[in-house]
Amino acid sequence: MDPHDKPPSRDTGAARVLDPSAVAETFRREIRAELAALPEPLFLVGVLAADHGPSYTYAEYTRKACEDVGVRFEIRHATRLSAESAIRSANEDAGVHGIMVYYPIFGTEQDVYLRDSVDPSKDIEGLHTYWARCLYGNQRFLDEAKTKKAILPCTPLAILKLVEAAGFFGQGERPLEGRSVCIFNRSEVVGRPLASMMAHDGAHVTSFDIDGALLFVPSSSGGTHEVHETTVDRAGALRQADIVVTGVPSRSFPHVQASEIREGSLCINFSTFKNFSDDIQTKASVFVPRVGPMTVTMAIRNSLRLYKNTHPTG
Amino acid sequence: MDPHDKPPSRDTGAARVLDPSAVAETFRREIRAELAALPEPLFLVGVLAADHGPSYTYAEYTRKACEDVGVRFEIRHATRLSAESAIRSANEDAGVHGIMVYYPIFGTEQDVYLRDSVDPSKDIEGLHTYWARCLYGNQRFLDEAKTKKAILPCTPLAILKLVEAAGFFGQGERPLEGRSVCIFNRSEVVGRPLASMMAHDGAHVTSFDIDGALLFVPSSSGGTHEVHETTVDRAGALRQADIVVTGVPSRSFPHVQASEIREGSLCINFSTFKNFSDDIQTKASVFVPRVGPMTVTMAIRNSLRLYKNTHPTG
Numbered sequence: 001m002d003p004h005d006k007p008p009s010r011d012t013g014a015a016r017v018l019d020p021s022a023v024a025e026t027f028r029r030e031i032r033a034e035l036a037a038l039p040e041p042l043f044l045v046g047v048l049a050a051d052h053g054p055s056y057t058y059a060e061y062t063r064k065a066c067e068d069v070g071v072r073f074e075i076r077h078a079t080r081l082s083a084e085s086a087i088r089s090a091n092e093d094a095g096v097h098g099i100m101v102y103y104p105i106f107g108t109e110q111d112v113y114l115r116d117s118v119d120p121s122k123d124i125e126g127l128h129t130y131w132a133r134c135l136y137g138n139q140r141f142l143d144e145a146k147t148k149k150a151i152l153p154c155t156p157l158a159i160l161k162l163v164e165a166a167g168f169f170g171q172g173e174r175p176l177e178g179r180s181v182c183i184f185n186r187s188e189v190v191g192r193p194l195a196s197m198m199a200h201d202g203a204h205v206t207s208f209d210i211d212g213a214l215l216f217v218p219s220s221s222g223g224t225h226e227v228h229e230t231t232v233d234r235a236g237a238l239r240q241a242d243i244v245v246t247g248v249p250s251r252s253f254p255h256v257q258a259s260e261i262r263e264g265s266l267c268i269n270f271s272t273f274k275n276f277s278d279d280i281q282t283k284a285s286v287f288v289p290r291v292g293p294m295t296v297t298m299a300i301r302n303s304l305r306l307y308k309n310t311h312p313t314g
Numbered sequence: 315m316d317p318h319d320k321p322p323s324r325d326t327g328a329a330r331v332l333d334p335s336a337v338a339e340t341f342r343r344e345i346r347a348e349l350a351a352l353p354e355p356l357f358l359v360g361v362l363a364a365d366h367g368p369s370y371t372y373a374e375y376t377r378k379a380c381e382d383v384g385v386r387f388e389i390r391h392a393t394r395l396s397a398e399s400a401i402r403s404a405n406e407d408a409g410v411h412g413i414m415v416y417y418p419i420f421g422t423e424q425d426v427y428l429r430d431s432v433d434p435s436k437d438i439e440g441l442h443t444y445w446a447r448c449l450y451g452n453q454r455f456l457d458e459a460k461t462k463k464a465i466l467p468c469t470p471l472a473i474l475k476l477v478e479a480a481g482f483f484g485q486g487e488r489p490l491e492g493r494s495v496c497i498f499n500r501s502e503v504v505g506r507p508l509a510s511m512m513a514h515d516g517a518h519v520t521s522f523d524i525d526g527a528l529l530f531v532p533s534s535s536g537g538t539h540e541v542h543e544t545t546v547d548r549a550g551a552l553r554q555a556d557i558v559v560t561g562v563p564s565r566s567f568p569h570v571q572a573s574e575i576r577e578g579s580l581c582i583n584f585s586t587f588k589n590f591s592d593d594i595q596t597k598a599s600v601f602v603p604r605v606g607p608m609t610v611t612m613a614i615r616n617s618l619r620l621y622k623n624t625h626p627t628g
Binding site: 079081106107108109110112113116117129132133186187188192209211214227228229 | 393395420421422423424426427430431443446447500501502506523525528541542543
């Protein structure tokens, strides 16, 4: 038995390990209830261009998560060269309510092109440039009447919900007000949207990528967030962070050590690689070793939202 | 004096070196005439986030090319963090007819986000996903009446025009029919669009990137091109290529050698790095060492087209 599976105890200074599956289950209960109130079952399509590896596992995981809540899900197998047409036919099929694409497919910028070939109204992952623009502009609704909510990208949204479940969310308009956050990853898919979402919620975020750090902070003038250059380094950012989020897909990333972080902080890893040292649990108060199950759940939740946006009830 | 600066002679087997500036001049004559017929001067804006280096040089080059043909051009200096708002204000300014952005700005996927933040109707580089979709779908006009032409990305277009100037273009619907082409680069900005444009024009194109080769071929059913997996390797593709195009931004790319290419082929390098061995001119019939001046000229030509699309005359 892995010692980390032991029930955590505050007495020994061991962090509580937060299981994303348990948090996901609370959301799935809500989702089941909402689904039951729809006039038809939701039908989601997954476009998969790999027959093994993490994408395959993730697609199978989606299938189980969909079955669990009562969503119809079909994996459509494609080659990398037929993925675009598989996406297009799902776009054009009125019977398909949502599309999930398992990346990497080309592993190059061409994947960005593919991401943008998903119809935004079926993009349950919330990765289309259309949704990125809504997010960065802090446009939370699509209509004046505020009945149609904008979709948020599912992994950053999953992380925010885990932050909330970990007890690091306050009340009010800016639940992360006064919080200092350090994020290692500034991809267009997770790290940058997450930094801006957290800044919208009041946090001061230091965002690291291979080229260095940027600060994402709440806007002083209301509305969207601001981004500034910074000379803060890893040591400085980690020393003051209440929340540390890592998503570095590389074995060469120096693991974040207990000696680097603040006592009682929340540590979340969304990379499939290990980004934290084992000793992190001696100093963090909550450790979230993976995010995956919450990501899928947030994608299903997004599909409900998209369905309601396109099938408004009087 | 570099021996390659000597006038080439067919007798000694030395390739003709095709100067893109000379070809550009023939297009600029047409552009000047078209500009003179417009009701107002064209006004283009360049967004530049570097104060030295290749981007800076390229922006200065654009300025000179615009002055040369009588287009108003203004460089708007930005930081990497203010580039997006500089683009947005140029988008919203009705007095600005076209926008050119000098990349890299972030040097990451965030640059793709920036590319897509340029209004397609002002995107004189033709890099927006909107234009990519027109290209890959072989949609050459925006309207049923075929009065509004779609924009093509300026570097691939520049290369096609150089192929034509080199005498490698035939007549008719498919001027590259029967031609075999080998391209080293499959970026979303140059290599992939170029491969598809050449396939539309009838060529069989082997497209290489770091992950291997793909074949772009004319569609057997009309309309768009087809893409296939291939086991052809560099040696096989080069041996049969009538046209070799290189754009590998790396010193570690093994230079294409005379021994690898077909006698009498056309060799074009659009990378700022040297991709061909010096001996290439002993075997090629035409060598084009750089494309830059033609790229800028095609961007200006695109701006004319965009102006006409948005200011149709009765």
